[in-house]
Amino acid sequence: MASRRSVCVAGLAGLSGIAGLSLGAGQALAQGTGPAANWPDKPIHFVTPYPPGGLSDQITRFAADRISRSLGKPVIVDNKPGAGALLGTEFAARSAPDGYTFFVAPTATVAISPWLRRVNFTLDDFEPVAKLTSSYGLVTARKDAPFNTFKELVAAAKADPGKYTFATNGVGTIVHLTGVLLHKQAGIQLVHVPYKGSMESMTDLLGGRIDVMYDPVTLPRVKAGELKGLATTNPERNPEVPNVPTLKEQGFDIDARSWFGIFAPRGTPQAIVTRMAAEAQKAMASPGARQQLLISAMYPDYEGPLEFGRRVRADNAFFRDIIQKENIKAD
Template sequence: MKTNIDHRLSRRCVLLGASGLAMLAAGPVVAQGAAPANWPDKPIHFVTPYPPGGLSDQITRFVADKISKSLGKPVIVDNKPGAGATLGTEFAARAAPDGYNFFVAPTATVAVSPWLRKVNFTLDDFEPVAKLTSSYGLVTARKDFPFNTYKEFVAAAKAAPGKYTFASNGVGTIVHLTGVLLHKQADIQVVHVPYKGSVESMTDLMGGRIDVMYDPVTLPRVKAGELKGLATTNPERNPEIPNVPTLKEQGFDIDTRSWFGMFAPRGTPPAVIARMAAEAQKAMNSPGARQSLLLSAMYPDYEGSAAFGQRVREDSRFFKDIIQKENIKAD
């Protein structure tokens, strides 16, 4: 699949004579590299392909609030969940490329979903705007789980293949693929139970109906003692839960490539994309941003359009290989 998602500058052809007068009558010509002087002059929409309350919703609203205050215009968050996040992604891909529609989503929606199921979008339908955050991954168990570390859980799962369950917010999400990669590395069999979103899966984890999750959205519950943290997936411990050891400390290692990024529909004016990328960078660097995001197990990790576009292409190839080797199919 061709994934030419590079940021491309548009060309403007100015005709002389009568046509030139017509253009002047229509409005001022915008200098290359600058957003239109009147942008934005109406509300901006940020689509997220997941329901309210989950990690995607949290990061989208955080960024929307920061950018709204900076631009002095409303930034409306539109939750468009369904079909493993493909409904919202397709909606965003078909939105008008007028500089007022953007898409905030995690790795799985654009770099994973096309390899799992038939979808009505490709990477070519989007322009990368900016990478926003990366995630402190977290392995979480129900409160009454009889194990305190991931290493202890692995030993028990080896002794009882298929006895334990793990939840995800959908087939092919980073949460799901993290479990697949770790279970393969540990040589254990754990039953996958997919949900429509993180809130639903966490509710069942807290209710004892599921054994483990690989979703950082559980962080506040772990801090509150309502769930049990078994491991963090990053090389360093999460400063919010410093007593929870890393997977690496327990003899495991994994590359989840978990990020949240902003996209625009293909054809969005390059100058607007550049301006929105600058606003995103400002939001990620704003006072208190790191501490606020840590509460959701995220941290600011900005990349501009070109670097982010390259990352998306590389991650798409990475997950394609995993999905094909493991023969992962959408339910």
């Protein structure tokens, strides 16, 4: 089993290989030639390493539905949660590179997890296909919390260190590291309570058993008045909750780097990678896509294989440095 360092170094080296993406391969597919000429001729599977109901599931189903309609073939969502998203990731990495299994994952799964734990995959096992979305991050509190903004949360936490809790969908997820970065910048201490998924943590937030979350999955509940929106993490306010101020407006600023993207098992024909990237781009630009994604505090933010691959490498290094500096360890 590879060490954390060897996993990531190998992955970075492998990702650099996407510079050889073949335009000719894409043309061959479009012209009906080559081994992938008849793709797709059966259902495609989109693997997500998280349980149903959470943000990862929502984004995967959104992309699957739009791409299925465009291709005229079923795109089946396979939820494979467990072990902090490692089970689904390892399943996708071992899948046949035949163009019928793709992996839809957030930043944390491919750019963070390998720095936290030993895994049975490397980034070299995946081919970046397309970045789908970026996130309007959201800081949310239980409805009866004694604070209404992030700035007020900071004041309350400083007055009573260790009293308040924040929930995440696991150690080392983007949600967790957002909290770590914010707490360090604000000089506060909150007790981390990790869950297996976003829906479980939101259930406890709704029930008042947890104080705060940094997960955009809470947006519909904030809009419904069931939870409090304390801040958005983007430079601009989320148009779905225009009364919630940004962190920057409250004197705080972080680089959350939260996205979802599609990956293919390494070895998938480049013609198919090119075609799926084009389908992803169409899905993100399709009518109503932006408005539908805003419901989940996301927005279309497409990048193709080359640009997305560069982003994965950069974010891998960014989070490596945070994890090592803060000495964050997986449970």
